Amino acid sequence: MISGKILSTEKEVVDFATVYLKGTGYGGITNQEGIYHVSAPAGDYTLVVSAVGYKTVEKPVTLVRGQRVRQNVTITPETQQLDEVTVVSTGVSRVKRSAFNAVAVDTKELQNTTRNLSDALTKAPGMKLRESGGVGSDMQLMLDGFSGKHVKVFIDGVPQEGVGSSFALNNIPVNFADRIEVYKGVVPVGFGTDAIGGVINIVTNKKRRRWFLDASYSYGSFNTHKSNVHFGQTFKNGFTYEINAFQNYSDNDYRIDSPVEDFETGRIDRDKKVRVRRFNDTYHNEAVIGKVGVIDKKWADRLMFGFTYLKSATKLFSVLLASKR
Secondary structure: EEEEEEOOOOEEEOOOOEEEEEOOEEEEEEEOOOOOEEEEOEEEEEEEOOOOOOOOEEEEEEEEEEOOEEEOOEOOOOOOOOEEEEEEEEEEEEOOOOOOEEEEOOOOOOOOOOHHHHHHHHOOOOOEEOOOOOOOOOOEEEOOOOEEHHEEEOOOOOOOOOOHHHOOOOOHHHHHOOOEEEEOOOHHHOOOOOOOOOEEEEEOOOOOOOOOEEOOOOEEEOOOEEEEEEEEOOOOOOEEEEEEEEEOOOOOOOOEEEEEEEOOEEEEEEEEEEEEEOOOOEEEEEEEEEEEEEEEEOOOOEEEEEEEEEEEOOOOOOOEEOOOO
């Protein structure tokens, strides 16, 4: 067995980091204290440590039969520090002095991929995202130590409270947004006063385009499918429409370490873990966002009407209790 602790260069514990032996099926994740345990046959391996927002680290290790090897690993944050900015209606303008502590993340380099908005957010300094499992799992957002209701999420200035998991940041494709604005501490009054931790504002593309079409599809482990279609058109008379549709599906039947129950006695040995396959945790969500309206009129620069259709289907996760044989 090999075990140890994962820390950042700031000496902070890195929880829910992925730790595995390269080229094998042996691995796991760190707990809330940053500690991991991996069991494998004796031999020479390469230990790989990866986490959202950090650079991946690889270290050679040798496992000896009947012995526990301890290997602590320090990983470096992978962030991009941007100049201080102020956000106006026409976009992002860099200035030396600003009334707000804000950064803007440009999503253009990630567009035409199957990445999501949470992947783009990891580029913002001070931002930390943690998912509790596979596709469709709950995501916790932390901004400079604040989380939960202290950090508000907006789309074009409209609050997104109560929209459900189908429209969570880890499900929305990255080409949905033109940029992401992150405000820390004091925020513009238009976003309200109860966001003491900060505000994340997803800004969609409002540029006049004659027509456009973006599409992407990916297939991954555990029968995971992600697809997205985004198209629209603006006519000479100013009439415009836009449709953005996406879906995410996964069986989520990855393996986890779970305690076992002795069905004869009913006793559960919490200290003994067995690697079993997760089951009954399929996730599927669909979303369609439509906009129609006019632009560049004497009586309105932009007048849009929109609708949003969301559908989410999740098979409830059953507690894994493997029988002892």
